[in-house]
Amino acid sequence: MWLASGIATGIGIIIITVLFLAYLRSREAAQLRKKLLQGQRLELAFQERALNEHSLVTVTDTNGVIRDVNEGFLKTFGYTRDQVIGRLHRDLHPEWDRQTSDRIRRVTRRGEIWSGDTYLLRGDGSVATTQCTVVPMVDESRRHVKNITMRTDVTEQREQDAQELMKAAFGKLSAFAIICKPHSGRVCYINDVALEQMGWDRAESATKTIRDMGFDLDALRLAEIGQELIENPDRSMTLDLSRNGRFYEAQLYTLFMGQGQPRILAIVRDVSQTKEAEREKKELLSVITHELRTPLTNIKGSLGLVRSGQVGEMSREISDLVGIAESNSERMLSLVNDLLDIEKIAAEGGCTDPEPVDIPTLLDDVVRSHQGYGVELDVSFQDLTRETGLKVMGDYRRLSQVLSNLMSNAAKFSHQGGNVELKATSDGKDVEISVRDYGPGIPEDAQATLFDRFKQARQPGNSKVNASGLGLSIARDIVEHHGGTITFSTQHGKGTTFYVLLPRLTADTIEAPARPRQSRAIPAPAPELALGGTEASK
Numbered sequence: 266m267w268l269a270s271g272i273a274t275g276i277g278i279i280i281i282t283v284l285f286l287a288y289l290r291s292r293e294a295a296q297l298r299k300k301l302l303q304g305q306r307l308e309l310a311f312q313e314r315a316l317n318e319h320s321l322v323t324v325t326d327t328n329g330v331i332r333d334v335n336e337g338f339l340k341t342f343g344y345t346r347d348q349v350i351g352r353l354h355r356d357l358h359p360e361w362d363r364q365t366s367d368r369i370r371r372v373t374r375r376g377e378i379w380s381g382d383t384y385l386l387r388g389d390g391s392v393a394t395t396q397c398t399v400v401p402m403v404d405e406s407r408r409h410v411k412n413i414t415m416r417t418d419v420t421e422q423r424e425q426d427a428q429e430l431m432k433a434a435f436g437k438l439s440a441f442a443i444i445c446k447p448h449s450g451r452v453c454y455i456n457d458v459a460l461e462q463m464g465w466d467r468a469e470s471a472t473k474t475i476r477d478m479g480f481d482l483d484a485l486r487l488a489e490i491g492q493e494l495i496e497n498p499d500r501s502m503t504l505d506l507s508r509n510g511r512f513y514e515a516q517l518y519t520l521f522m523g524q525g526q527p528r529i530l531a532i533v534r535d536v537s538q539t540k541e542a543e544r545e546k547k548e549l550l551s552v553i554t555h556e557l558r559t560p561l562t563n564i565k566g567s568l569g570l571v572r573s574g575q576v577g578e579m580s581r582e583i584s585d586l587v588g589i590a591e592s593n594s595e596r597m598l599s600l601v602n603d604l605l606d607i608e609k610i611a612a613e614g615g616c617t618d619p620e621p622v623d624i625p626t627l628l629d630d631v632v633r634s635h636q637g638y639g640v641e642l643d644v645s646f647q648d649l650t651r652e653t654g655l656k657v658m659g660d661y662r663r664l665s666q667v668l669s670n671l672m673s674n675a676a677k678f679s680h681q682g683g684n685v686e687l688k689a690t691s692d693g694k695d696v697e698i699s700v701r702d703y704g705p706g707i708p709e710d711a712q713a714t715l716f717d718r719f720k721q722a723r724q725p726g727n728s729k730v731n732a733s734g735l736g737l738s739i740a741r742d743i744v745e746h747h748g749g750t751i752t753f754s755t756q757h758g759k760g761t762t763f764y765v766l767l768p769r770l771t772a773d774t775i776e777a778p779a780r781p782r783q784s785r786a787i788p789a790p791a792p793e794l795a796l797g798g799t800e801a802s803k
Contacts, residue, residue, distance in 0.1 A: 329366065378401070443531045511535060572588060627668070660747075701762040
């Protein structure tokens with residue numbers, strides 16, 4: 266009995282001891298948990314303080330609606346809390362960057378973190394460049410509930426990078442290089458050459474507009490140009506400007522900078538010397554016109570009169586000398602006329618008075634007008650055209666000049682008793698006029714420069730060739746001003762064919778010359794189709 270009582274007492278003591286120890290352990294565990302929680306709260310508070318001090322934070326729900334922002338965000342971007350809370354985050358992006366906000370939502374809905382550059386509108390409407398990381402947050406069931414976005418404003422750094430890039434691209438140019446905003450003309454970048462000419466330092470240039478550079482360009486015209494270039498970013502524009510009595514040419518282009526915003530790049534060159542050279546050239550052409558052409562015409566006429574015997578009989582030796590003088594005066598007069606023609610085409614274009622031109626009628630007219638020339642060289646001109654209704658929009662006189670040049674060249678390089686064939690055909694879109702001879706062909710070493718000025722394809726022993734070397738250059742300019750091309754095919758000993766291709770005039774055709782197309786030589790045909798030869802001159 267006593268033993269059982271002692272055992273029970275011992276067991277009670279043990280139980281009490283265990284419970285006491287459990288209590289002590291529980292108390293220690295509670296104190297430890299308290300310390301851990303306090304540490305975690307301190308760590309979280311430290312992290313939140315660091316985040317708020319060094320990042321610009323927004324919290325959005327899964328629909329992209331802003332639910333919270335930190336003070337750094339509001340202060341940096343110039344908003345109040347009421348202006349942003351409840352707004353769609355994409356509304357804070359410029360229109361051209363809103364697809365970035367949509368892309369971020371798609372990525373975070375998959376539970377993935379998004380990181381990269383974004384652009385945000387400030388409260389004053391300007392655009393900031395930010396480097397940001399967007400972290401999706403989930404609840405206990407791993408359901409996406411919100412996004413936390415941490416940003417850093419890197420606008421200044423990106424602008425510095427852009428300045429360095431522009432300096433590398435334009436810093437060494439001898440011309441002015443200016444990048445400005447399209448409507449206000451506010452200068453975003455100006456190279457060192459322009460800074461030196463303006464007398465500005467780089468900090469001062471940031472407060473200037475392109476109008477402050479002194480060019481004769483008013484604000485309204487500048488805004489119109491900016492809008493036109495923005496609407497047509499693939500186009501460029503050339504402006505003639507003046508400043509302080511000097512003349513400049515500005516090439517304007519549209520640029521899209523790092524923020525995706527359009528800017529205007531102006532490359533401005535001083536063309537005062539070129540303008541002066543053009544003025545001197547016009548004066549020279551005036552001298553040529555009045556001081557050379559008129560006397561040459563009189564000299565040629567007088568020599569022809571002397572040679573005809575109307576002023577008295579001459580010995581054969583004198584007659585030959587007069588003939589040489591007459592031939593040389595004719596060649597000089599032709600050269601003067603060609604030079605004046607080139608300048609007139611360059612100044613006025615090769616199609617100054619466009620009208621519907623019936624090509625079969627044109628060919629018939631030029632063939633009839635060259636019959637006498639053909640008799641002189643013992644060459645026949647034949648019009649092989651069978652199609653009718655072939656019309657182009659052009660200058661009848663200039664197109665006649667092209668064909669006259671090609672026919673003259675073909676005749677000069679044809680054998681005595683030979684034929685020069687003209688033919689017009691159409692594929693429905695264009696009209697092709699061919700002028701074919703059966704002469705010796707164009708030497709291979711002359712083909713690449715055939716359309717260059719003062720170039721001739723000389724043929725040994727051909728006394729019929731006497732020209733300035735400008736005819737084909739003039740013909741090419743006229744044809745290209747009509748929106749066409751002039752090409753040729755040739756083969757040694759077989760002959761040459763020149764092809765003039767012009768846009769056909771139809772009921773659906775706009776009645777105006779098309780844009781010029783580049784002339785080129787085409788490959789020689791197969792031997793059984795080989796054609797004739799000509800000269801690179803009038």
